[in-house]
Amino acid sequence: MEKVDLVIRGGTVVAPDRMVQAAVAIDGERIVAVGHDDLMPAGREELRADGLYLLPGAIDSHVHFRDPGYPRKENWKSGSAAAACGGVTTVFDMPNTNPPTGTLEALRLKQKAAESSYVDYGIHGLFGDDTVDRLEELLEGGVTSFKAFVGNTFGNLPAPSDGALLEGFEKLAPLGIRTVVHAENSSIMARRQQRLQDAGRNDALAHLASRPAVCEIEAIGRVLALAEWTGARVHIAHHSAADSLFVLREAKRRGVDVTVETCPQYLLLNTGDTGRLGGILRLNPPIREARHNQPLWDALMEGVIDMIATDHAPHTPEEKTRDSIWDCDCGFPGVETQMPLMLTEINRERATLMDYVRWSSVNPAKAWGLYGAKGVIAPGAHADIAVVDMARGGVLSQGRLHSLSRISPWHGRTVRGVPLHTLVRGRFVMRDGNLVEEAAGWGRSVKAVQRMPAPRPRNADSYTSAVLATPEGAPPARPLEMMP
The missing domain is CATH 3.20.20.140 (Metal-dependent hydrolases)
Incomplete structure (x- = not known):
């Protein structure tokens, strides 16, 4: 398996429904693997996160x-x-x-x-x-x-x-x-x-x-x-x-x-x-x-x-x-x-x-x-990660x-519990608690x-655009149908 840019090992990955000790492999701007250490590709760089938590x-x-x-x-x-x-x-x-x-x-x-x-x-x-x-x-x-x-x-x-x-x-x-x-x-x-x-x-x-x-x-x-x-x-x-x-x-x-x-x-x-x-x-x-x-x-x-x-x-x-x-x-x-x-x-x-x-x-x-x-924090997602010491x-x-x-x-x-490292699309913007100044301009x-879910417009026949386009004498808009 080819090397990837970065592997974070030893940390606990936090999701909204579970926390799992796992390694995270990052190549370019995205996460390519999350799983057991033994299953990770080699990294050109590795970060030990023993005892730390990896948060999106x-x-x-x-x-x-x-x-x-x-x-x-x-x-x-x-x-x-x-x-x-x-x-x-x-x-x-x-x-x-x-x-x-x-x-x-x-x-x-x-x-x-x-x-x-x-x-x-x-x-x-x-x-x-x-x-x-x-x-x-x-x-x-x-x-x-x-x-x-x-x-x-x-x-x-x-x-x-x-x-x-x-x-x-x-x-x-x-x-x-x-x-x-x-x-x-x-x-x-x-x-x-x-x-x-x-x-x-x-x-x-x-x-x-x-x-x-x-x-x-x-x-x-x-x-x-x-x-x-x-x-x-x-x-x-x-x-x-x-x-x-x-x-x-x-x-x-x-x-x-x-x-x-x-x-x-x-x-x-x-x-x-x-x-x-x-x-x-x-x-x-x-x-x-x-x-x-x-x-x-x-x-x-x-x-x-x-x-x-x-x-x-x-x-x-x-x-x-x-x-x-x-x-x-x-x-x-x-x-x-x-x-x-x-x-x-x-x-x-x-x-x-x-x-x-x-x-x-x-x-x-x-x-x-x-x-x-x-x-x-999952394969295919942007490698946007906060590595936290609780x-x-x-x-x-x-x-x-x-x-x-x-x-x-x-x-x-x-306070007790602080971020130590911050990665934006795979690049450190903070490392060991210090700003990575050369990362200025990395944000986009x-x-x-952005992919919003399918829209759910309601009462469209009463919209201003519809009223302006309605011939004189057309029936009025139907009453609001209460949501279930």
Whole structure:
């Protein structure tokens, strides 16, 4: 048997349903064999992984690498370096850059910036009133998916009108393309914030007071109603509240194609940390009271929440530490710290490594049409692997982050369980805990391997396109047939 490029021996391969001690053979960009040591071909290079775990590389469906437009906050090289050092092998970047990723010209700028990436990537295009007529064009240009900012956030992009949401879903449903939704009610939040500012509330908890959980309940319900009617696929970003889980649970029971992410900050932080961290903790949706933490864990275990993402949203330290909470930019870096934080909780037996692989890799791969190429350690798949030491401890330090944003709420937190090596399509991008700097630019778009399942559009005879093409006097659309 001919030699292959790399054989990893002695480790335990983790899948969502089992853990098996096995060797992994890699040739070029793909895995060619997984099995007993004796059955492996010889490798031009071998890596001993005794006592270590081989996880499919994490897929983070929610990052802001800030380029083009805000290079002082982050760029693709620094953000993807952070991902590589966090065991993350694929990221999906959000469109609230400058210019927003809502035109072909803006998309080309982002694609050019992404040429320096260490890791593979998808690009969410902007879904708004001004872009609904360009969705197909953006897909042809290379976006993998879309993002609708139903709730306002950094960049202050206007929320799409309900009419635009419906029409956009009508266009995307027959294509099977998924839309990420920042689901908060912008009108409630704008009025609340103004009332609080008028009353002189500038403290850190005022941000939470301006964005009550009902904003999430209402927005999710509205978005899911439109998705259910059209058959569009949607993804709820950074789910934060226990109170809105019932909306998702019921929608999934009815068969609505909705996937959901939450983030380590909503699982592990609460308002008890606000006094200590102040504006560092400002993000959207807000960090909530402690009563929300455990229900989010329970929802992950139940499958109501599908995956872990980070909402990696870097800013400069000065932008995070201003006197008034309203002047502090929203968000903080997270793509490098997610895996150590979550593995620490696995070590505390809050879940298993198999659960973690399902949340961090398998379910994101399925949601974005990548499963088979990514999300699994198996012959034929991309060799995207995080080699993890579950026994190694450490202390997270914002000064050692690879992100340009050197300010983090996780600074000083003790962790146990860290990635030691990260491979993206067979190439080390982190080795022995150190970034492989010459791997910059190795990352590529996942568009070429994206294969979404067959679409399931519904009520197509009521779509805008059908109405415009319907002769006067045609019968009205049939009523919504509830899903079984």
